Amino acid sequence: MRRKFIIKKTMYAIITVFIVLIFNYILFRILPGDPLSMIMRNPRATPEMVDTVSALYGLDKPWYTQFIMYFQNMLHGDLGMSFVYKSSVTGVIATKILPTLWMLGMAEIIAIIVGIFLGIVAAANRGTKIDVGTLGFSLVTYSMPTFWLGIIMVSVFCVGLRIFPVGGMQSPGMSFAGEGAQLLDILHHSVLPIITMSILLIGEYALTMRNTLMDVLEEDYILTAKAKGFSRKYILRKHAVPNAMLPMITIIAINLGLVIGGAIQIETVFSWPGLGSLMYESLSARDYPLLQGLFLLITISVVLANYLTDITYSYIDPRVKD
Amino acid sequence: MKLLEVKNLKTYFNISSGQVKAVDDVSFDLDYGESLGLVGESGCGKTTSALSIVQLLPKEGKIYGGEILLEGVNLAELNDGEMQKYRWNDISLVFQGAMNALNPVMRIGDQIAEAIVLHQKVSMKEALIKAGDILELVEMPRDRLMNYPHEFSGGMKQRVMIAMALACDPKIIIGDEPTTALDVMVQAQILNLIEKLRKEFNMGFILITHDLSILTETCDKIAIMYAGKIVEIAESEELFKKPVHPYTNKLIGCFPDMNGERKLKEGIEGAPPNMLELPSGCLFAPRCEFASDICHQSMPETVEVGPNHYVACHKWEEMINGQ
Structure with missing residues (x-):
């Protein structure tokens, strides 16, 4: 009985985290502000430079590919780079x-x-x-x-x-x-x-x-x-x-x-x-x-x-x- | 010496709107192996009488007078600490709501055994063995000791409750509406079980109920309570054949006759008195069709109208002759 109960609860927990993950992802996509301009902070950047940075962060890919990338990286413990600290989010949080x-x-x-x-x-x-x-x-x-x-x-x-x-x-x-x-x-x-x-x-x-x-x-x-x-x-x-x-x-x-x-x-x-x-x-x-x-x-x-x-x-x- | 003698017990409740004489001048006795039924409408003081015996009254309630003699020891004089030794060991209770009378997060084996450990100073292991024996006594397999209360049906829980009540070989068991929440079949089983065990162990049994029908077979004696007083007490057969008090008559009248006409019995007109403003004379007088001036003016004395048959009614002679 208990094993079945624990398995059921574990499944629920995983599903919940996954759903929240999607919301969390969408929430930051629909927030105002263009991530590129935040990263570059350079009004005179050439279109080529913008493209390079965009490709670096995967922003040129369609949204679903971006989500899969995000998900894959997350599983490897990579939550991206902090804009402010210019180092990995995981590292900053860890300290x-x-x-x-x-x-x-x-x-x-x-x-x-x-x-x-x-x-x-x-x-x-x-x-x-x-x-x-x-x-x-x-x-x-x-x-x-x-x-x-x-x-x-x-x-x-x-x-x-x-x-x-x-x-x-x-x-x-x-x-x-x-x-x-x-x-x-x-x-x-x-x-x-x-x-x-x-x-x-x-x-x-x-x-x-x-x-x-x-x-x-x-x-x-x-x-x-x-x-x-x-x-x-x-x-x-x-x-x-x-x-x-x-x-x-x-x-x-x-x-x-x-x-x-x-x-x-x-x-x-x-x-x-x-x-x-x-x-x-x-x-x-x-x-x-x-x-x-x-x-x-x-x-x-x-x-x-x-x-x-x-x-x-x-x-x-x-x-x-x- | 009688097993239990209750003499002129007075238990009052002090509540914000005044004093309620929940049990007023109640006397009865109980012998070894004897069973007594306490009957009355809700709020007539039957449960309070029972809880007074083991001093488990709510904090508003207090015993103001009288004696509760258990084999000569006056329980009414004991403080809580001294009383603890007598509870369950000498007098145990089976409550109405067995559904809630068992601790939901404790195995029933532990709940039975803890009482044995407390009163008989044995180890938990020995106590559990005894708990198993008792469970078999109430016709349940002993491996159910490991179950929790929610794993039992209502009737099974009541059996567990009875097993628990038997745990310390008490001299008296008080059943406070022990079968009220159960269906008729289970009710009969439970009552038969109690009957069998009572005779086997020569225990005294007090059965509190509002259901007269279950008393005839179960009880040797019946006491009818009304508004905190016993109005009539007699041996069961005598009470059913020759009821004297008008209230007893009415109560028995409410009890449908299997061979009689198929119609709803008339109830008793009116309602029990407001316990805060009791009438001056006989408490039943306002609802009594035989009441005369004296009934409204003075409280009737309890008189012996036959062998072991006591009635508190001014009109007892007329009532007997009228029949």
Whole structure:
């Protein structure tokens, strides 16, 4: 049963990526602006020069041939040349992906753990001050604009208290005594963006966990568990939380998928050298190949996250695999 | 000593619009191997009585008085921690919605076994073996221990629920409308199963239902509840042959006769009283065709009208003579 389910889901994921690929391709073809003029930036180019460049990039071929070329190149990991960086899109993205994964990955992990914990505590103490406090905190942080909290954090901790550096991932122009010192410097730079991002994410996790857990606690099988003589703690741990985790996993997965591209604001505020900043730059510079590459990456990570959710579900929710 | 004695139980709910006397001065007892049916319309307090016994009331509900003696131990005085030892080990429940009464993400074997592990301090492995034995007891193959609740039909789930209720060899099983959601055939199977097991293990059984028809065969004693009070309690046969309380009469009247005329039975006029504004006298008086002044003024005492036959009605003598 499960194998069939996994094969089916894998097929869906591949088809989705392929369809998005086509949209992604068409989107950049219909955008205003002629790629040739963007590449050459020379109003006095002769028709011969234009033809040469056009042939170099394959722009003289019909659209379907261009699409097949694009598709073939993509399979080889070649996403074209960035207009701005004048180097391969794959290479540019590769240098920026680690900082983003590190910062957002950490922020997500912290937010998931803290958020779920807060949600459980709030639901277990429904109606008490703890619940009201958690609810208030979650609602406030959930509704805060990302850049706004970022600026507040910078002005308090970097400008005011001077505990953390203002931005970037490393101190510029420093030479380090060793790898340890460099790592420490990176850590020092990471703290504030990671904390800021976690705070922004905690609210959503805490609220969702609280609500689903409260619904679960009203279920008949919780009454059964109570009637069986179990303590509140045991019921929460063995019966309520596993059931409440099901919707949480969906939310976590959707967020994880968006993490790759969704951090434009936070990365811009903290001048973090990651994919968010890169997207912002390539947008302002109309670097179409780079944007196309980034879009593709985001698509694949969202599809992949959903795919993994489906697979995870088949393991934790027995009702799903049939 | 009786297995279970409930004396003058008072369970009230404090809700925003006032206090609801969901169970008011209810007394009954249950002996080993005996079965008692609690009957009444929705909201008459039958489920609340059952949940009071194991102290599983919603947080608005509280026991305000009375005693619940299980082999002499007053359960009403215990706190939640002390109560946990008695739940399932001595008194287990079979709920109405077996559909939702089982945890959907847990194998039923684990759900049965966890209770055994908790109360009998055995290893999970031993508990699972016992769970398998019990599953066979309810006429299901033991390899179904590995299945999840969604892989069972409604009747099968109810069997699992019964198996679970038997897991710790309880002294009493309370069935809260255990067959209401099932079709008639499955209903009969389940009730026969409970009957068989009850006799085999000499357990007390409290069957809560609004369906009088299933009580005649199943229960030794029947208690009729109305608006939080027991209005009549008697042995099943006696109750069906010689009902005294007008409400009991009406209830039995609603029960179609197989050989009788093919027509819809008349219901009971009016509705149960608003539990927040109870009438001053007998609670049934506003719907009672025999009610006189005294019925509207004072609450009737419970009197013994025959052997083990108790009725709370001012007009009990007239009712008996009238028949």
